[in-house]
Amino acid sequence: MYNFIMVMSQIDNPTKFIFLFQIFSIIILTVLHHFLCKEHKKFWLLLCAIPFIVFIVFYAFNIVKGNEYIGYQRYIGLGMMSVLIFLWGLASYFLTSYKIYTILIYILSIACIVESLIVILVTNYSPHLVNLSNYGWSESFEKTIDEFEKSYISRDWKEIDFDALRAELIPKVKKAEEENDEVQFAAAVYELKYKLFDGHIRVDIKDAQVFDEVKKSISGNNYGFVMFKDDAGEFVAVLADKTGESAEMGIHDGTIITKWDNVPVEEAVLDVKCIDDWYTFAYIENEEIVQPIFLSGVGGEEISVSFINDDGEEKQVILHSKGSIYSKVHSAIGKIYNQNVKSSNYYTCMLNDDCGYLRIKNEAMYQGDINEYIHALGGDYQMLREDLEAKIEELENQGMKRMIIDIRNNTGGYSYISQNIASLFVDEAMAPEAGYYKNGKYELYEKPRLLGNGRWSNIPIAVIVNGETCSAGDCLAYWLSKGDNTHIVGNTYQWGCAQATGGICILSNDFIEIRYPIYPSLTNECELIAEPKGDRKARVKLDYQITYDREAVLELFGNSTDDDILNKTIEYIASFE
Secondary structure (H helix, E strand, C coil): CHHHHHHHHCCCHHHHHHHHHHHHHHHHHHHHHHHHCCCCHHHHHHHHHHHHHHHHHHHHHHCCCCCHHHHHHHHHHHHHHHHHHHHHHHHHHHCCCHHHHHHHHHHHHHHHHHHHHHHHHHHCCCCEEEECCCCCHHHHHHHHHHHHHHHCCCCCCCCCCHHHHHHHHHHHHHHHHHHCCHHHHHHHHHHHHHHCCCCCCEEEECCHHHHHHHHHHHHCECCCCEEEECCCCCEEEECCCCCCHHHHHCCCCCCEEEEECCEEHHHHHHHCCCCCCCCCCCCHHHHHHHHHHHHCCCCCCEEEEEEECCCCCEEEEEEECCCECHHHHHHHHHHHHCCCCCCCCCEEEECCCCEEEEECCCECCCCCCHHHHHHHHHCCCHHHHHHHHHHHHHHHHCCCCEEEEECCCCCCECHHHHHHHHCCCCCCCECCCCEEEECCEEEECCCCECCCCCCCCCCCEEEECCCCCCCHHHHHHHHHHCCCCEEEEECCCCCCCCCEEEEEEECHHHCEEEEEEEECCECCCCCECCCCCCCCCCCCCCCEECCCCHHHHHHHCCCCCCCHHHHHHHHHHCCCC
């Protein structure tokens, strides 16, 4: 129930208005009928037409320019309700069976309300719609920042300086508008997303060609390789071209790069913005890992690069761009993130004589029956807990004395499922998902409660995470980290974004849509789970971070299929009794 209240509370004001107007209209008209039905039938019929007239006016002002289907789909149920009310008036005017028509209209009106709620909250999941499609680029962009300042759930927690965002980004949008440069406009939107460091902020560019151009534009130029920093602090060339200009100059996998555009690489990398259409690096610790990759695309049509050649001497060359580095950047990040077992969700096995393994790919409901939705409302997912208990009991029967929980590349889902999973391994009360933000404070609707029994809170557990441990996966990592027996392991930190979405800003002519979080996921202390504060420091620290020497870097970005992270985690957890 509290989840439903939380969702309903954030519905945008125009939608709330038309909902409430239609509902109160039918109630008021029912009352007025008793006073007007005999002597003022025409006047009562006129009153029955008002909801339809109001809806037409409302729809005219709220239609989404450039994509009328969004408004049509969102409001069709309420539009039908206004038509039904008018037909109810006609039926009562010409016929005498008022009670029958009233009952029928009430049933159909309830169906229309339910249909509208399903479209808004389930089909489109956009309870908070901000329609800026009638404004130009710069004005819709500025109003988007205004809206974020009002309704973005992490705005104060992250200490975002919205005035600084306006000062830096609005001139770029105005310039793009003056030059009618759609790619430049889209790039500014991606930069806004970057500066909010939130993976739950999603940018949807409707023009496929513009999207293709902008994602290549923001990634930079391809000079034949990307860089990765090893644990000695050296910048190693990886994914280097086997042929072409850079190869002919002597740069290959393993080459140490020393300067970029005549600046030492350790200095040049500090100013790099890791702006991407897909990947988000909320934690500064993760961004520092990938900054050398993004630095590899920084430059113009040509770039001066210094490196240590095979004779051990520093050499300076000029390299020319051969197009976008987008695919190399994504390949490199994929190499960092892709080491995980490709198994089914909730897969279990024994890794050796005493170490069990549990793989969690997401926190989605896995049966989809009515019982699961009942559990969702209450937050107590006993069905899942019992299923996992049976699987882990089987591992115990096989000799399990320690365990690895693998949540790398976890795509998220429902945070209450995260809590139910974690409750098997951590003996602690947990705050329910539903919360709210009011008067500068985050608050819970309910007090923390115990779910499972922490049955396996007395054995060593290693939790493997990475930069794609997302959303509810972030929540799972947080709750698991509360156990004295758990150890967080990874080559990168988690994603760092766990707040629930529901807001959507539709910019000029529906050229771009931006979805963003408006609901809080809270800890027992009423703090946001996972989201970093203004310093962007990770909230859940790694107990053991896997790093790479020069040889390991080459293996990481080579063709090896070994899961070295899992192997190192097995060695790490074996040292705990």
